[in-house]
Amino acid sequence: MARVTIAQVAAAAGVSKASASRALNDHPDVGAATVERVRAAADRLGYVPSASAVRLARGSQRTIGMLVPSLAWPWMLEVLGGIATEAEAQGYALVLQTLLRGDQSLASFVRQVESSAIDGVVAIEPPGGLAELRDLHVRRGFPVVMIDDRVSRPDYPSVATTNERGAYEVAAHLADVGAQRIGVITGPADFTFCAERDRGWRRALAERDLTLREDLVLRTDMSEPEAYQATGELLSRCAGLDTILAVGDMVALGALRMLRDKGVRVPDDVRVAGFDDIPAAALAVPPLTTVRQPMYRMGEAAARLLVDLIGGADPPTGPRIIPTELVIRESSTR
Template sequence: MATMKDIAKLAGVSTSTVSHVINKSRFVSDEIAERVNNAAKALNYAPSALARSLKVNRTQTIGMLVTTSTNPFFGEVVKGVERSCYQKGYNLILCNTEGDNERMKASIDTLLQKRVDGLLLMCSTLEGERIEVFDRYPDIPVVVMDWGPMSFASDKIQDNSYQGGYLAAQYLIDCGHRDIGCITGPLIKYQAQIRYEGFKRAMNEAGLVFNRDWVIESDFECEGGYDAFNTMYASGTLPSAIFVCNDMMAMGVINAANEKGIRIPDDLSIIGYDDIHIAKFMTPSLTTIHQPKYRLGQAAVETLLKRINKEITEPQVVQLEPTLVERQSVRVLVQ
């Protein structure tokens, strides 16, 4: 592999001159710069990313941890992260935790040993935990995406899930529904809890009664939605509408309802949450709350780079607002 010394010898200049041309660190005449560049091209010279990273104390690399899930929500967020990294000239190392806390902590340790410039964390298994590895790397910039209180210093990018839950319930109420159920995510998780709190606020403001049999806690997965609906169905009378707290569970609900001959939305209205890409291709297409997934990833990268470049000093919380997407899964009972 060619070195700067080889280029200097071929171009008839000093090694320091070659360094200035390649790194653009000092003015060099056009004639000499051309000789150096031609020599580098002839020798198929490729700058050492490792050597440069040691010199400037930057690797131009970001590490990201994400919980493995069948939910395409995570993939759509990662797409926003990857595209933003590419546009900013950064590489991305992606690690899946598969919901395993020990694997998650080991992955964080590995990424920090590889001297990534910063970390993006999107794994709710961290919620409320102390992570000892950060004690050994107190200066590493960290941005947490879309989950609750942390026991370590970081910036945070989040969806306004409270407002999203409120929007979902309010839309069902505005459509004339009074008997409304809710299938939540795991309520020990912050986002699931506050999404449900937003739902309850809208119900309370409308003076509607909560039926205990119509509120089922689940797990944010298709199978969880399927099982939750069957539990609700077995309890007796169904509500006229259900707020299902993510689109994956909504898919499971629709499947279970279809098996029982319950028509969506004629017999039962469904509203989801997230607006994953496939939501509009479901039958019927799913009315849902849009969470700005691509923007979530983009905002996380932008905030992390500001922290890396010391453009911000105080902890940042960037909140992205959800919006309603009307499709075909909710029946309007009043005009």
């Protein structure tokens, strides 16, 4: 289907092409009624501004943004490192915006976008999404690349990893070395990666005639303290528990701490596996079997894709996938 043009929007709204362009780019010399009429026509026709047209209208600052919920996530600095490296190589400065102050942080970011201080953004979006970010991208043509969020909000170009395949591989490994009574410590159901990893675990176990007991699948906020408590709950619910699958390495570290406090030997009594391969995973006692999530490479790929979009490239038809890798260490092998 051919892209709807600004000329078609202008004709539908009964204004000149220049007026339509100014209305869609929030120029102050356009009346509110005209802006409303032009935007209504754009919505009706399905008009999406091209990134190159937006760049020409706004001017380029050669600056990209990174929008993240928090820097506390253990792999966040790897993502940031990949983005920063690629941005610098492409001649772009990087502006970091967290959402620690909620709406205030978001309003600050939107002001920077509206003042033409940022040419595009790589985002790790919080659960529930950000209506403002979608408005900037879909209605105004602002270039956005999402990291690891291709299922719940497919409107954005994205860079993702093989969550389901990675979970399948680690669960298959555990089953192949003797797992029978398996507990799972996962995260919120509305987190896309949690759903993908859950599908991977279940598929691998089902293919090996193993079934997860639903009372042994516990949801947490994925913090180490909650994982610690959840591990105690798993031990009380299943006296013969022999395996714990953790949705992330911080969760697995909480499990290891509880098992150590209870005098449970790893991996002799209970095997443990995580996901992410954060630096602490290799330093755990015993070192943690996990799935390496290529966060640095994902950051590089996201920045490279964003720069292409800022330059006017067409959005990709699907996510750019950077594969995971199973890392087997002593926490799962006897």
